[in-house]
Amino acid sequence: MKLPTDVVKMYKEVHGWVGILSGLCLFIAFYAGALTMFELPLQRWASSPPALAPAPSLDRTPELVAKAIAAHPEAAKGYEIHLRTDAAHPARMSWTVRDPEDHHGGGTTHYAALAPDGALQVVTQGPSQVAQLIDVLHQQVGLPFDHEISMPIMGGIALLYMIAIVSGLVVLLPSLVSDLFALRIGRNVKRMWLDLHNVLGLFSLPFHIIMALTAVVFAFHDQFYDAQGMAFGGGERGGRPAMAAPAEGPPPATLTPAQIVARVREQAPGFTPQTLVYGRGGGGLPALRVQGSDDRYGVRAPSYGMAGVDPQTGAITATDYMPGMQDGWSATITSFFALHFGNFGGATIRWAYFLLGLAGAFLFYTGNLLWVESRRRKERKGGAVDQTRATRILGALTVGVPLGCVAGISVTLAAAKLLGGHASYGMHSAIYYALFLLATFWALVRGAARAGVELSVLGAVAMLCVPLASLIAGAAWYDAPALMLVDGVALLLALALLWSARAARHRARTGPRDSVWSDRRESPLGAPDATPVAGEA
Template sequence: MKVRTDIVKMYKEIHGWVGIVSGLALFIAFYAGAITMFEEPLQRWATPPAQLAPPVPLERTQELIDRVLAAHPEAADDYQVHLQTGPERPARMTWETDLPGGGGHHEHEIWYAALSPDGALQVTRQGPSPVAELVDVLHQQVGLPFPHEVAMPIMGAVALLYTIAIVSGLIVLLPSLVKDLFAVRIGRNVKRMWLDVHNVLGLFSLPFHLIMALTAIIFAFHDQFYDAQGAAFGGAPPPEAAVAGPAPEADRSVLGPMGVTARLAEQAPGFQPVEIGYGVGRNGIPTVRVSGRDERYGLRGPTLGFAELDPYTGDLTGTDYMPGHQDGWSATVTSFFALHFGNFGGAPVRWSYFLLGIAGAFLFYTGNLLWIESRRRRERKAGAVQQTRSTKVLAVLTVGVPLGCVAGISVTIAAAKPFGASATEGLHSVVYYAVFLAFTGWALVRGASRAGSELLAATALAALSVPATTLLTMGLHPPVVPIVDFLSLILAFALLIMFRRTALRARGGPADSVWANTPQLAATQQG
């Protein structure tokens, strides 16, 4: 395809600068996002064995509920019955209480209930490890340690830049699309090799990146879109207190878990319920909400869809978020969530999204390498004998930020088992950001060339700390999900290969490169 040279040049500049501005944040989002494809296995791996008695059989769940509500009446406002239990769901029944914090912010405390073999009620706050939730927050907020309402608009701006980078990069690639489609030329021309790798990764994952960019924008500005929709097509909903509804039926009891699952199986046989949420809604009306999945359809949440039932009859009353039972508009909205989360098609799609996420992170890394190499050659042609400060700073950040992210996530995951029941999201966050800032600071002090090989070796050790933790804690924390250790070993092996290649590059690469350990500035080559 013929595209004018001046147009290609303009879009090349746009692609380069937009990629530089957003690339490091996108690396964190994609790497953490790839890990969230296995959020539930990671939660099972990290969660310590429960100190509660085994979950009661589903047939005895109503007995457990009655005992809990008698001892903790505050739980009646909102509690969950878990139909599928395991390390990540260690109890049949849970509920939350608010912990007031400063500035009107409220944190939640989760309680878990069981019945001991002698019938005594057991209640504890020990639940699933929060490390998987932290990784998801890093993904959502592109690694920013800000409150969610502050980080999300920034993430949206990054997603907009990401979209511009995709479009401009495609225009740049069009003239040589056929000739260079499958070309990855490995040789002495390092810039050409990285360009080929960058182009191949970007082109073959183009649909995936378009989906990620557009859905990320929707998530970031979700509230603004709905406010605009409300202003354009209808007024704001009436206040909750003003909504009329039928009074609670005093002579009828709310349907228990066995009744809910039986009625749901009659009405939606393909829907697999995972959790039943009981609560009290407007005007004291009981509510029943069932979370579950249907492998044939995409889901509104990362792993689950939702259905609302009549609390007395079990009839379906709300299916806007229920896979396979939505109207056209709801199904369309859900498709944006499903395409972003990759929660359709089972394990093959999850593995595909995982690999595409890792490839996406590498795409942004190679983009930075290309900018640095291009700037080095441009500066040398202009007669410069030293790298400019901007080139050096970007090289340092290209080393420190991605490796700090990878090492920080590995170390905080490894810390989950030693932390045990004392683990909190705040504690895991401290571990992650301590490692991340230490790596970035080390790169700033040592420079890109020395820090590159040093931090790659340290990151490989951080990845190895995950299976090492499994071995060291086998007595107290038997391994249940080997995939976490297996993937960490593969990561460590890949990092060691990169360490060797980086060390060779530092010793034998161009003397005026920011990656050279002992640059020899040849001023005599000018002119």
């Protein structure tokens, strides 16, 4: 396809600037987002084995609930019954006492069980919160601000992301046929990175369009519904389903959890209930929401759909979030969430999204590499012999931010297993940001070439901490052999980082001396080089 040269040049400039402005944040979002494809297995991997007695049967659950509410009256306001217990859900019953100072909506969660003699057991040590941190990093593109501040910024980055997709496609169109399967590996490293960037971008284009569009919807979710309400009237249809409860009359006896599960399965045969969420509805009467999944449909939340259920009769009364029972509007909204979360199609789709997420992170990394080298070439053509301070800083950030993210997530994952219930969300956040900021600062001080080698090694060592933590914790930690995949993937990523360190070292020693990635004449940030030597990147 033939396009005017000036049009292609303009779109190339747009693609480069938009990419460099959003690429570092998008790397964090895609890398953390790839890990959230297996958020529940990660949480189970990082969580210590339950310290409570085995969960009582569903038939004995009413006894557990009665004893827990008698000892802890605050639980009556709202509690959950977990139909499947494991390290991530260590007890049949749990409830959370909210902390108004916790901006992440957390608090103290209590877990209850019955001892062999029937006595009540209550503990507050639950599953690790490291998976929640990774999810927040994904949602907020790594920004350490409150959710209300981070989400609009994330929306702006998503809009830049969409512009980068369109402009990149326009730039690639003139050479689409000749460069479609081109991957020229040789002495021209910049050409090799460009080919790899183009191939990754083109073949994952539908995935990136989906991510960009759905991210904008998530970021401006409230604004969209406010506009809808102003234009058409009515409240928000996208909120969580209200927990169904009769509004009048004395409360009749509620069904037992076992009866609720049986009634839901009768009405929705393909739906597998996972959690019963009890609360208070109209007039303070008992209310119930059932969370679960149906492999035939995508769901609204990352791993479950939900329905409002009458706790007295077991009848499903709210289906806006219920897979297979939604109206057209609700099903359309759910499709946005399902496409973003990859929660349809089972393990095959989750692995595909995991690999596409890692490839997306690598796409932004290579894009930044190319932009920095292109900027340096323009500086040389303009007569600048020395690398400018701006180029050095951009090069250092291109190395420090991605590798700091990788190292920070790896170390805080390992800490989750070693510290167990002693590691709070705040502690995990502190570990991550300490490693992230340290790596970024190190890159700025050492320069892109040296830091590229050193931080790749740091990332590999941090990644190896994950299987090392498993060895220290011992085999008794696992509640499923499949969780060993966490350690296996960490080993593979560590090997990839070691290979990256070797390649970066070779590039620093033998590459063009005028390159941003060359260590042969690199000086501190902003300082002039000793011996100007021109050369092509």
